[in-house]
Amino acid sequence: MKLDELDTPAALVDVTRMNRNIARMQSRMNALGVRFRPHVKTTKCLEVVRAQLAAGADGITVSTLKEAEAFFAAGVTDILYAVSIVRSKLPRAMALRQQGCDLKLVVDNALAAAEVAKFCAAQRETFEVWIEVDTDGHRSGISPEQDGLLEVGRILHEGGIKLGGVMTHAGSSYDLHTPDALSALAERERSGCVRAAQRLRDAGLPCDAVSIGSTPTALAAGKLDGVSEVRAGVYVFFDLVMHNIGICSTDDIALSVLATVIGHQPEKDWVILDAGWMAMSRDRGTSKQTRDFGYGLPCTLDGTPLSDWILSSANQEHGILSPVHGTRGKSLASRFPIGTKLRILPNHACATGAQFPEYHALSADGETTVWSRFHGW
Amino acid sequence: MKLDELDTPAALVDVTRMNRNIARMQSRMNALGVRFRPHVKTTKCLEVVRAQLAAGADGITVSTLKEAEAFFAAGVTDILYAVSIVRSKLPRAMALRQQGCDLKLVVDNALAAAEVAKFCAAQRETFEVWIEVDTDGHRSGISPEQDGLLEVGRILHEGGIKLGGVMTHAGSSYDLHTPDALSALAERERSGCVRAAQRLRDAGLPCDAVSIGSTPTALAAGKLDGVSEVRAGVYVFFDLVMHNIGICSTDDIALSVLATVIGHQPEKDWVILDAGWMAMSRDRGTSKQTRDFGYGLPCTLDGTPLSDWILSSANQEHGILSPVHGTRGKSLASRFPIGTKLRILPNHACATGAQFPEYHALSADGETTVWSRFHGW
Incomplete structure (x- = not known):
């Protein structure tokens, strides 16, 4: 189907942009001499992941x-589950392992480590486990210098678990917007994770993998000495938050929401669209950044941004488009007649994509193909 | 399955509370002498809608x-599609109509009205159409006194369309929090919609239905003279936004997210849960209300609120629980050991439910049943 034949709202993926984003990240990782392990939480879509794997x-x-x-059912075997495991999730993880999935788990505390070891002993099986390291204080993980790091390492190793490595995620990179700050955080992420690995090795514990990453730090890193692999997710589509961080332009954003004009309120300078928060998500990630795009930045059907407009407000199935400066009054309806289709760039591609059961992949020839995605746990 | 056997995160529906909420609204509408037409966008779940229909x-x-x-496939025939229709959506709507669905459409502008009439003439079929009225300036609709109201009515009626009525939604009720303000808005919603109907009738146009409603105004209305039916959606589950508006207690909130403690950061007073924004949604509807619950209010497994704690922050699959006042330090891990399960009350039941492919309906006997829900367009 062509773009103007699709029901709205619809999640569009510009395949040309997506492939360019994939190539950019992969060539950067190749140049830095590290493996690249994309985070598929952004898309949950097999066609996208196949393109990432095909690129290297x-x-x-x-x-x-x-x-x-x-993704294991689709043939991917090397999988890192990057959220700290708990006892109740081990049987489901073990079922994957027993089917031949090279599933790696993550822990950041002694209790979880002991429970993994105890579970594996009872099952006469093992897991590969990585330790989560906290390099920027934004969420989970053990700080590189904490005693707990070696304690967790020993519990795993002595409990018969394969201690596979360390991993960290400098998620605080989302709060930055200058190249210098991003480079500094990238170096902090790298050096902290390498230091944690060194401490484990110095204590006689194995630690092959040193895994770091977030999209902003991955693109800001100047060298990655001691790092074995990088992870990143949102780079595949980019979004307005990433634009404000300064690592992509609006022309790189591969995900947009196709919407139709369904009404006007000329006295308020409002154009009403059929894309509300159910389509865009409630993510307001740009609200604390240097430029607030509301619920999204509208573009024409060919992808040209209408930089004087934002999706300023959203109800469940209604979005309100309004001018950033000044008023338009009665000219609204002639500028955006009922039935006009627009593409809205999202604040956060991970959140917006999750609102849709499928993407419509738009090729350079203007044809679209359905790529299904899944949700839930 | 029992509650503690469910994988987390999971969307729980407390069926006892839900049925109480349904009975409360229905008995109120019965007492006011109006029909009640629930908005199913909140749940998109057949079991819930069956309970609403069974109650009246x-x-x-x-x-x-x-x-x-x-819902038509499941046997519901009387359906109001309460978002202004556009030309591109008419074939899909007509397909329903031709299968016997009593689908009513909504318009709020002359162009859409003309397009419906033109489409129906070409198809030699008709639609029932209601006109959307704007009674509080918060979104779509034609103001009761505007000339456009009669113009749209005439285009429909003279174009061979069944002009079935008027409808309005006082969505600005979500910004209020006192009984007086809610009562005043409920009366404004009622009187504005009744006035629009009267103007149409005075002009010789048919207007049977006078449909109003939002959960807060429906529960605040003291009389509904001239109104034929009320619509409301979120009342079936309620949520923390509705709690802050003052129309329910936390004990009425029927939707919660079951989550597991997966870590701690004692220096920061953080308990890490496996319910992040992907589970809770990004809805921060309480952020501008009198009490900000962050991403949600935690409760014990039996539903008792832990009022000194909120889900203060959320990443995609990590939620951060922290104390509202003071610090807990090392006692965090003994208060909330790894593996502890909690129930998190959401800001906005419509947004949180949409993150899940299914609800787990929790009966009074502690057993849960899967109720599937759908998403997409």
Whole structure:
């Protein structure tokens, strides 16, 4: 189908842009001499992941066991489940392992490590486990210098678990917007994770993998000495948050929401669209950045940004487009007649994509193909 | 399955609370002498809608054609599609109509009205169409006193369309939090919609239905003279936004997200859960209300609120629980050991439910049943 034949709202993937984003990240990782393990939580879509693997990615990162199950069923075996495991999730993880999935788990505390070891002993099986390291204080993980790091390492190793490595995610990179700050955080992420690996090795513990990454730090890193692999997710589509961080232009953003004008309120300078928060998601990630795009930046059907307009407000199935400066009054309806189709660039591609059961992949020839995606856990 | 056997995160529906909420709204509408047409966009779940119809609801309201198709396939015929129609959506709507669905469309502008009439003439079929009225300036609709109201009515009526009525939604009720303000808005919603109907009738146009509603105004209305039916959606589950508006207690909130403690950061007073924004949604509807619950209010497994704690921050699959006042330090891990399960009350039930492919319906006996829900358009 052509773009103007699609029902709206619809999630569009510009395949040309996506492939360019994939090539950019992969060539950067190749130049830095590290493996690249894309985080598939952004898309949960087999066609996208196949394109990432075809470009040179080594294995994938997942945020849920459902992702691990879906991509293993599709033939991907090297999978890092990058959320700290708990006892109740071990049987489901073990089922994957027993089917031949090279599933790697993550822990950041002694209790979880002991439970993995105890579970494996009872099952007469083992897991490969990586330790999560906290390099920027934004979420989970053990700081590189904490005693707990070696304690967790020993519990795993002495409990018969394969201690496969360390991993960290400098998610605070989303709060930055200058090249210098991003480079500094990238170096902090690298050096912290390498230091954690060194401490484990110095204590006689194995630690092959040193895995780091977030999209902004991956693109800001100048050298990656001691790092074995990098992970990143949102780079594949980019979004307005990434634009504000300064690592992509609006022309790189591969995901947009196709919407139709369904009404006007000329006294308020409002154009009403059929893309509300159910389509865009409630993510307001640009609200604290240097430029607030509301719920999204509208573009014409051919992808040209209408930089004087934003999706300023959203109800469940209604989006309100309004001018950033000044008023348009009665000219609204002639500028955006009822039935006009627009493409809205999202704040956060991971959140917007999750609102849709499928993407419509738009090729350079203007044809679209359905790429299904899944949700849930 | 029992609650503690469910994989997390999971969307739980407390069936006892849900049935109480349904009975409360229906008995109120019965007492006010109006029909009740629940908005199914909140749940998109057949079991919930069956309970609403069994309690006395007359027909349903939908926000997407997919909802109309799904509930018509399940036997519901009286359906109001409450988003202004555009030309591109008419064939799909007509397909429902031709299968016997009593689908009512909505318009709020002359162009859409003319296009419906033109489409119907070409198809030698008709639609029932209602005119959307704007009674509080928060979104779409024609103001009761505007000339456009009669113009749209005439285009429909003279174009061979069945002009079935008027409808309005006082969505600005979500910004209020006092009984007086809610009562005043409920009366404004009622009187504005009744006035629009009267103007149409005075002009010789038919206007049987006078349909109003939002959950807060429906529960605040003291009389509904001239109104034929009320619509409301979120009342079936309620949520923290509705709690802050003052129309329910936390004990009425029927939807929660079951989550597991997966880590701690004692220096920061953080308990890490496996329910992030992918589970809770990005809805921060309480952020501008009198009490900000972050991403949600935690409760114990039996549903008792832990009022000193909120889900203060969320990443995609990580939620951060932290104390509202003071610090807990090392006692965090003994208060919330790894593996502890909690139930998180959401800001906005419509947004949180949409993150899940299914609800787990929790009966009074502690057993859970899967109720599937759909998403997409």
